[in-house]
Amino acid sequence: MILNSWRALIAMASLFLGAAPLAAQSAPQGDVITTASGKVEGFVRNGALEFRGIPYAAPVSGDARWSMPQPAAPWTGVLPAMHFGGACPQAARYGLTERSDEENCLTLNISLPTTKAAAPRPVLVWLYGGAFVGGAASLYRLDRLARGLDAVVVSVNYRLGVFGFMAPPAGTSGAGHVLGLEDQRLAMRWMKANIAAFGGDPENITLAGESAGAASVCMQLMAPGETRGLFHRAIIQSGACGTPLRTLPQAEMFAAKVAKEAGCTDPVAAFACLKAIDPQALIAAGARAASGELLAFAPFTGNPTVPRPTLDALKAGDFLRVPVLNGFTRDEMRLYVGYDVQGGAKITPETYPAAVRAIYGDKADKVLARYPLKSGELPAETLGSLMSDFMPGLGITHCLMLESGRLLGQHTPVFQWEYADRTAPVRGVSIQISPEPGFNLGAVHSAELNALFPGFSNTAAMTAPDLSPASQALADEIVTAWAAFMRGTAADWPSGKVMRFEPGAVRPVDAWAEYRCDFWRAEYPAFFAATPSRTNKELK
Numbered sequence: 001m002i003l004n005s006w007r008a009l010i011a012m013a014s015l016f017l018g019a020a021p022l023a024a025q026s027a028p029q030g031d032v033i034t035t036a037s038g039k040v041e042g043f044v045r046n047g048a049l050e051f052r053g054i055p056y057a058a059p060v061s062g063d064a065r066w067s068m069p070q071p072a073a074p075w076t077g078v079l080p081a082m083h084f085g086g087a088c089p090q091a092a093r094y095g096l097t098e099r100s101d102e103e104n105c106l107t108l109n110i111s112l113p114t115t116k117a118a119a120p121r122p123v124l125v126w127l128y129g130g131a132f133v134g135g136a137a138s139l140y141r142l143d144r145l146a147r148g149l150d151a152v153v154v155s156v157n158y159r160l161g162v163f164g165f166m167a168p169p170a171g172t173s174g175a176g177h178v179l180g181l182e183d184q185r186l187a188m189r190w191m192k193a194n195i196a197a198f199g200g201d202p203e204n205i206t207l208a209g210e211s212a213g214a215a216s217v218c219m220q221l222m223a224p225g226e227t228r229g230l231f232h233r234a235i236i237q238s239g240a241c242g243t244p245l246r247t248l249p250q251a252e253m254f255a256a257k258v259a260k261e262a263g264c265t266d267p268v269a270a271f272a273c274l275k276a277i278d279p280q281a282l283i284a285a286g287a288r289a290a291s292g293e294l295l296a297f298a299p300f301t302g303n304p305t306v307p308r309p310t311l312d313a314l315k316a317g318d319f320l321r322v323p324v325l326n327g328f329t330r331d332e333m334r335l336y337v338g339y340d341v342q343g344g345a346k347i348t349p350e351t352y353p354a355a356v357r358a359i360y361g362d363k364a365d366k367v368l369a370r371y372p373l374k375s376g377e378l379p380a381e382t383l384g385s386l387m388s389d390f391m392p393g394l395g396i397t398h399c400l401m402l403e404s405g406r407l408l409g410q411h412t413p414v415f416q417w418e419y420a421d422r423t424a425p426v427r428g429v430s431i432q433i434s435p436e437p438g439f440n441l442g443a444v445h446s447a448e449l450n451a452l453f454p455g456f457s458n459t460a461a462m463t464a465p466d467l468s469p470a471s472q473a474l475a476d477e478i479v480t481a482w483a484a485f486m487r488g489t490a491a492d493w494p495s496g497k498v499m500r501f502e503p504g505a506v507r508p509v510d511a512w513a514e515y516r517c518d519f520w521r522a523e524y525p526a527f528f529a530a531t532p533s534r535t536n537k538e539l540k
Helices: 002-017 143-149 179-198 212-221 248-261 270-276 279-290 310-316 334-342 352-370 379-389 398-409 469-486 517-523
Strands: 032-034 039-041 043-045 048-055 078-080 107-113 121-127 152-156 200-210 233-237 324-329 414-419 498-501 507-509
Touching: 032 179, 039 048, 048 143, 107 143, 107 179, 121 143, 121 179, 121 212, 121 469, 143 152, 143 469, 152 179, 179 200, 179 212, 200 212, 200 469, 212 233, 233 469, 248 270, 248 279, 310 398, 324 398, 334 379, 352 379, 352 517, 379 398, 398 414, 398 517, 414 469, 469 498
Parallel strands: 039 078, 121 152, 121 200, 200 233, 233 324, 324 414, 414 498
Antiparallel strands: 032 039, 043 048, 048 107, 107 152, 498 507
16 A cells, blocks of 8 residues: 555656646746846756856955855856856865865856746755765756756755864854855855746755765754755755764864864964965875764864754754655665775675674674674675664764654654665766675665766766666656655655665665664664654654
8 A cells, every 4th residue: 555655656746747838937038047146147958957157155265265155246247157166175085086176166056947837946955975075066967857856956065174174263254163064054045045036946945965965954954043944845865963973172173183284283373374275285184184084074063053962953853844855775884895895905704703893892792693694695795784784973874864864753754765776886986996896785875876966976077887777767766756755745655664765666664673773772872862763653
């Protein structure tokens, strides 16, 4: 019965999306749009009208480094919006992503169908992932989602790493704020004021993101006083809202460590030194200070940007109460095992126990008893599946994401889903093609991005392999489900279950039981709320 209702919902949404009358006049005519900042000229590509590189903020380089973002100055004439703005400063990572030195990077991109619509279209705002130190709006082709969702789709550049998620130095206007999140907020204010000119509905905006982008969505939810009215729904893709984060004083201590690594130790001259240092030198200093910590530049709390610890906010219901689509992938952490193997690590039956002990410490014996090596499964696969279920403090693991959904669901509608296409391409999408990892990566962290953004390869080349017909059919179902959520028509999702999307088998599953979350909750209670996780009747 549940599956029949789900299929009917998909079919109804598909019919709805195909029904927009071509003769209606609500969509913009031509390719020059007038915004409050000035006129922009777009272009048609793949059945979508696109505008690229629109500045939403003033420059943030030189003396403006670590400044609070300010609106871009209005321009005269027509701004050609045919080229992406530069990615924010970052280093190349994992032999895959590309470096950038462009500090004046606060731009956004807009894509909408060329067909006319009978009414303003819903709006999807996309925040990219990249562990808060990498990523760019230019890496995502928006036309696929614009057409598939029949929506206006926007992608946003925001500052990263030492520039956007390190505690800014004292004396800057950004001191005490998380500037990458403040950038996102300014972009949302720009869109609220201007999106109607592009045929979008300013009263139906969905804020969406993956990985660090998903965590960014969480942080925007956690500041209701700042973000109320800026968006009306949220899509959190691979990110737990309740992950423990540094406090502002802890973040300031880490920033002092970065300054020391950068050679800016003179208290009198430190500020001038930090503003003058080359972006890549400062990024390298941040990497040394991080000492390999995956989320060293995650947001910090106890400040105007993120007022309180996120798990406390979730427990208290102190967040922006909008409907949430909470998603993740089936094999999230196999990606990072793959990175390690490509880097030379050996995961064998002999090294597997030591790898588990390195992560789980004095709880390793209990963990090994629950996650023994399985016949027919390679040790790297078992380790990746174990890490995917739970790792202390890492917000891209199943049980923390499910707990986040449960807590959100006590106060607002939450719909949970899982990307489980283990046949879709991963090498050349989430991880470099060679060397061959030598084990089944499965549906790893970020593997779903190629289903949403064709060609997504973590590079400007957008050269990911094409999806198979079965994977493409699943991708179409996912986009249709997202469209239904954005329009408020996803009411038939099964209560207490997660909708698993895999080719030919979209179905509800008990993910909490499958991923042994009762075990993890008993062993690591500090990462979970006190209320038993199996009794919430409000969670969809």
